Amino acid sequence: MATITDVDEHIINSNLRFTTKFYNELSRNHGNVIFSPLGVYSVLSMIYQGSNEETEKQFARTLNVPNKKAAVNGYNLIMNFLNNLEEVTFYIANKIYIMKSYSLETTFEEVVTNIFSSEIESVNFDLLSTEIANKINKWIEMKTDANFKNIISPDSLKSDIQLVAVNAVCFKGKWLDGFVKHATRVDSFFVANEEKVDCYMMYVNRQFKYKVNEDLDAEILELPYMNENVSMVIILPRSKNGITDLEHKLMNIDLSILTQNVLRVRVKVHLPKFKIEGTVDMKPILKEMSLDMVFDPVKANLSGISTNSERLCVNEIIQKVIIEVNEEGSGVALSEDEVPVITYCGKRPLPEFTADHPFMVLLQVNYGQSANIIFCGKVLRPESTNGSI
Numbered sequence: 016m017a018t019i020t021d022v023d024e025h026i027i028n029s030n031l032r033f034t035t036k037f038y039n040e041l042s043r044n045h046g047n048v049i050f051s052p053l054g055v056y057s058v059l060s061m062i063y064q065g066s067n068e069e070t071e072k073q074f075a076r077t078l079n080v081p082n083k084k085a086a087v088n089g090y091n092l093i094m095n096f097l098n099n100l101e102e103v104t105f106y107i108a109n110k111i112y113i114m115k116s117y118s119l120e121t122t123f124e125e126v127v128t129n130i131f132s133s134e135i136e137s138v139n140f141d142l143l144s145t146e147i148a149n150k151i152n153k154w155i156e157m158k159t160d161a162n163f164k165n166i167i168s169p170d171s172l173k174s175d176i177q178l179v180a181v182n183a184v185c186f187k188g189k190w191l192d193g194f195v196k197h198a199t200r201v202d203s204f205f206v207a208n209e210e211k212v213d214c215y216m217m218y219v220n221r222q223f224k225y226k227v228n229e230d231l232d233a234e235i236l237e238l239p240y241m242n243e244n245v246s247m248v249i250i251l252p253r254s255k256n257g258i259t260d261l262e263h264k265l266m267n268i269d270l271s272i273l274t275q276n277v278l279r280v281r282v283k284v285h286l287p288k289f290k291i292e293g294t295v296d297m298k299p300i301l302k303e304m305s306l307d308m309v310f311d312p313v314k315a316n317l318s319g320i321s322t323n324s325e326r327l328c329v330n331e332i333i334q335k336v337i338i339e340v341n342e343e344g345s346g347v348a349l350s351e352d353e354v355p356v357i358t359y360c361g362k363r364p365l366p367e368f369t370a371d372h373p374f375m376v377l378l379q380v381n382y383g384q385s386a387n388i389i390f391c392g393k394v395l396r397p398e399s400t401n402g403s404i
Contacts, residue, residue, distance in 0.1 A: 027093070027387050029079035030056055031271055034388045040300040042262055042393065049293040049392035051107075051184035051336050053093070058109050058182040058332060059301075060086040061131045062309065065123045065320030070308045077306040087130050093387060094132075097380060102241035103188035105389070108158035109133035112151060112179045114140050117321040140176040144169040151181055155335065159185050166294060166335040177312075177327055178320075182334040186378065186389060188240040192221045194286070194342040204287055205255045205372040206396050214287040214397040216371070217342055223284065224277040225368060231264050232257060236284065236368050237274040243381075245389075247340070248273060249286065250375040251368065258373040258393060270377060271386040285369040287397035290339040297332040338378070338390055370394075 034052035042048055056078065063074040064083055071083075080086045097105050111127065113119070115137040127135050140147060148169040155166045163183050172179070194217040202216035224237035234251045250273070252261040298310055308314045315328035378390035 027089075027271070027382065027385055029089075030387055031269065032079050033077070034270065034391055035266060036304055037300060038391050039262070039266060040303045041295065047289075047291045047293070047393065047395050049291040049336050049338050049390060050295050050334060051182075051390050052388050054107050054182045054184035054334055054336070055295075055297060057090060057094075057107050057131065058180050058334070059306075060090050061109060061111070061127055061133060062180060062317070062320075062329060062332075064126045065120070065317050066309065067316045067318050070314070070316040073306050073308050077301070077304055087126070091130060096382075100242050100244060100380070103186065103245050105186050106159075106184075108155065108181075108183045108185075110151075110154060110158075110181050111135040112138050112140075112147075112181075113320070113327075114138070114177045117177070117323050117325075117327055120319055120322055123320050140172065144172040147172050151179070155181060155183050159183050162337060163335045166333060171296075171331055171333070173330075175312075176330045178317075178329050179331045180329065180333070182332070184334070184336050184389070186338075188242065188245055189343065191239040191241050191243060192219060192223070194219045194284075196342045199288070199342060202285075202287075203371060204397055208256045212396060214289075217284075217286050217288060219284050220281070220365070221284070222279045222281050224274045225280050225282045225366060226274075226277045227253075228273070231261060231268070233261055234368055235273055235277070236282070237277070238284075245378070245380050246274075248377040248379060249368075249370060250377070251370050252372070252374070255372040258375070258395070261375065262393075265375070270388060270391075271379070273377075281365055283365050283367040285367065285371065286340070287370060287394070288341045289394050289397040290337070291392055291394065292337045293335070293392070295334040295336070297334060298329075301332070336390065338376075338392070340376075 030052055033056060037052060037055060041050055059078060063078065063086055066074050078086060109131060110133060113135060124135060127133050138147060148167045151167045152165050155163050162185055166181060166183065198218040199215050201213050203211040204214040205211045227234050232253050234253065236249045238247045240246060250261065252258055309329050312326060312328045315326060317327045321327050373393060373395045375393045377388055379386040379388050
């Protein structure tokens with residue numbers, strides 16, 4: 016089993032810098048945001064192995080790695096660690112679909128299969144787009160135990176497609192300290208200063224890592240899973256309309272150390288149930304991050320993927336992520352009888368963490384003094400009260 020000391024710190028730090036840049040571009044979209052930095056990093060690292068010349072240099076700069084070998088080794092170490100975590104389930108599904116007229120380089124095919132545990136398939140993109148989309152969607156559904164459906168739209172598969180890469184990331188885990196099921200109530204969530212919606216607000220009164228960060232003007236709460244190497248961090252601006260300011264400030268913050276050296280205190284937590292389903296079209300975002308050559312049919316150099324003399328470029332890179340937080344968390348809810356009695360003898364009132372307005376959320380794997388971000392996003396509007404408590 017991989018240990019924390021095995022993880023390449025350079026790759027973790029590179030992933031964190033990539034996370035910040037990618038989120039900055041993605042967050043310009045309206046509405047809830049969710050993506051998996053590690054998922055994006057994995058599919059890009061895979062395509063990177065088949066790039067050469069200036070295209071290869073763009074990949075290296077975007078991924079913040081010195082060379083292809085560093086990307087492979089670092090990714091391998093991180094995935095070995097994640098795949099051996101107990102009490103949680105985590106997997107990444109990657110697949111490359113390439114036009115059947117392109118012959119594959121054996122070395123690239125071996126890297127995709129053996130190093131990235133992924134697949135590459137030759138298809139005829141000249142067929143009906145609905146047929147190709149169905150093929151891709153069925154594979155994703157099968158690889159994710161039917162958690163993800165319809166990741167690819169036929170409309171995205173236009174003519175002259177050469178290569179499409181898809182990525183899906185799945186995580187399941189149980190809270191270490193579950194929310195009290197019977198305490199969930201309908202309450203208000205302020206989507207803007209004066210605009211509010213009803214949501215299901217969960218409650219728990221336990222010891223968590225909690226602090227007020229004055230530099231960010233935000234409260235930070237860390238909720239551990241059964242495997243305490245994995246946790247969810249909620250970053251709540253103190254101002255109801257402070258999410259935009261918070262995002263700007265986080266551009267210059269190391270996300271991996273937000274809860275470093277933070278003590279556990281007893282805190283009353285009010286957190287809405289929420290579910291975010293995100294399909295991320297990486298192409299426009301990566302272009303803004305200066306990884307544009309790989310999408311250019313004239314400039315792209317992916318000669319390490321195919322033996323053809325004809326130039327090959329990437330047409331689409333799509334990611335699908337779903338994150339759902341409820342009393343079970345991704346975990347188990349406590350019944351009234353299971354809630355432990357905690358006696359509090361202090362004179363000061365207990366701090367309250369009330370996430371009743373937009374906040375950021377991170378799901379991270381902790382490696383001693385640093386962490387790797389698995390999911391990153393923001394909740395602008397939680398799920399409505401249409402469902403049952």
